[in-house]
């Protein structure tokens with residue numbers, strides 16, 4: 001493939017503004033960054049003047065479900081699993097990458113179809129983000145998202161579910177550490193597994209080189225997941241009898257930080273409702289929890305839970321400003337949570353999430369300054385995923 005040289009560019013590299021004003025990529029990787037005139041002297045290929053544009057790494061959504069249709073308002077039934085057409089899932093993947101999301105972590109489906117999408121994107125047959133997939137989440141009998149087929153009554157059955165995911169070549173393991181909202185009969189407040197069972201799941205996954213993402217709403221489940229050594233805590237809602245964030249416990253946040261787990265709070269654009277005056281009480285609790293977590297250096301990554309009702313797969317760019325407002329992040333902190341920090345959390349720090357020579361050419365160009373206004377992300381001027389211009393007609 002010929003090289004592409006972007007010049008006259010402002011570059012935010014995933015952590016900070018770079019002194020470089022040009023970036024060259026070829027064969028899917030960033031080859032050089034530096035002074036435009038110098039790079040141009042020995043460069044051949046396509047040259048693009050990018051005056052007025054800022055380059056940032058492609059975004060990472062750490063929590064999506066390609067199998068779920070956001071237009072469905074009800075939880076799927078067991079007999080539905082595996083019925084979702086591959087073509088619909090491929091459309092969602094394409095919408096993600098066109099919006100600038102060049103990596104996604106799929107945290108659950110019932111029929112491993114998202115793994116087919118992953119493999120076909122890797123083969124260059126479909127347009128989509130790089131995907132890490134968890135397959136069927138391990139859950140308790142009748143527990144959260146049991147319709148996906150990952151029920152386990154004890155550690156031995158959990159191992160069987162885990163081995164089934166390995167056979168399908170998943171990239172990580174998802175476990176439902178508490179009940180959820182979407183499944184009738186399961187309670188977000190209640191843990192679904194005790195510490196020995198969850199620790200056994202983490203150990204077994206670790207032996208296979210896989211990390212564990214744990215769905216956690218209630219505080220006791222958050223505590224157990226942190227103690228068990230999971231890599232990421234999904235939702236981390238601190239939910240109590242008084243609602244979201246009503247059971248925040250600083251000592252559990254301290255345990256998360258000490259264990260080095262990442263919190264993935266799945267804040268979608270719809271969370272704008274919490275910024276409304278009517279929800280001032282909930283917002284106050286949420287902001288208090290995030291403020292204390294940040295003070296304790298609990299690391300956060302951006303995620304949306306795309307696929308659940310009303311949360312569309314391509315909306316991370318418009319969710320990030322809401323995440324920043326609720327969690328009290330500067331634009332740079334919010335951008336790091338969706339790029340360099342997310343890549344580190346997902347074990348992809350040597351692959352993507354930063355603009356630096358040797359890493360994948362996953363980058364987006366935006367008009368305006370995303371470091372002062374995240375709204376600049378909503379309409380990227382260009383997107384390359386592993387060096388492929390995804391906004392060109394296929």
Ligand SMILES: [Zn+2]
Pocket residue numbers: 063064065107305
């Ligand atoms: Zn989810």
